[in-house]
Amino acid sequence: MPVYFLGIGGPSFIENTHHPAYAQLEKVGQEITTHVKPKAIVVFSAHWQDSASKISINTAEYTDLLYDFDDLRDFPSHFYDYHYPNRGSPEVAEKVVDKLTSAGIQVERVKRGLDHGVWAGFLVVSLFNNEDHDMHYRMGQALEGLRDEGIVIVGTGMAVHNLGDFLAVRESGKTMPYVYSFDEALKSAATAEPEERQVAMSDLMRRSDARQAHPTLDHILPIYVSAGAAGRDVGERLFTLPDRTLSWAQYRFGKVQGA
Template sequence: MSESPVSSRPSRPPVYFLGIGGPNFIENKGHPAYAQLVKIGQEITMKVNPKAVVIFSAHWQASPDKIRINVAEHTDIIYDFYGFPPHYYEHKYPYKGSPELAEKVIEKLTGAGVEVERVERGLDHGAWVGLLAAFDPKTNPLNVPIVQVSLFNDEDIGRHYRMGQALESLRDEGILIIGAGMAAHNLHDFRAAMRSGSAAKTMPQVA
């Protein structure tokens, strides 16, 4: 797909959230949510036309007092899930990072008092599964650098909000910010609660 003219790029891209249900989402193309991500991907490539993408995944948390950022240009995707059929670990999502954009993100975060650790790490499935649905490499490729940033390893809303405030100005430079994964996703705790019966006590009863 050819890129849209630069003149059509909005001066301030919106922020998107690509929600997925799990790795099996990439094969559930008949699901309405999959069709919605395809639609969002077309909107981004044809109308938003970003210069680059900064993506946050709910599957990558660093520590309670600092975040991590991928500073490498070339890394493989991560198959950070288990128990799926072998072919799930053969999926690919072609992309490149941007050390320059990573340093710009680091500068803005450290300027806001956020401690940052530089790492070389591929996109986790919370990020690449949604990107693969929205930006099919054959039909709707996203040919711009992608830099993934972690979250804090806690649920402190205030600190995450301030992190967003520190990076908000990236949008004025045509850089798209994406949240990915799921807003609530802790299968370990959920399964433990189901085994103990505590989940049944707290879940609403349906008539």
């Protein structure tokens, strides 16, 4: 099974059908459903960080949606009426528990609704509530074996995500220079040869523009999990779109026949 990192915007994105990234997400969705055809999908969402040393895993078969909207705008009331039909897999969740605990990672089983980073998906696992990107990479490495069981691993976040600056340039539409520079640096790191990738990804966050691109690391950490789970597979950037203070880049690790 391949591994993915997908740039997924806020809740309003699901109605922004003319956005170029919308069509790209549709394309990747069709690739997964028509060519990959996984038995299950495990998702690491930028919108769920638990503790600095412990991972929470949603083990519930049925759960609700979380309307976890930010404070940047008032969302119309109909956004709270959205439903996403979903069914979790306690069996797959236990596989995740086993692999993480075998790697020495502390795990807690919880029942949690799907946050808006996963409204387009799946079975949800939390991130560590810390900024240790190497720890998240190692977590992905611990889960690589799930791919041999027909399970797709997906990280959802954004390649560049600075909402503080977004308000300042929203009217002008100007794309900040750090969006372009960090977006290309991420591409170089994520698509590096597998034996060089972990070091390249670690060096990425030491760049001078890293904190401009990500004042907090929650939206970039999921790609560290994806890259760690990729094993010997090389990363490929499928799409990118620098947009003011955001980048909608999407990545796949591993080839898909027929795609």
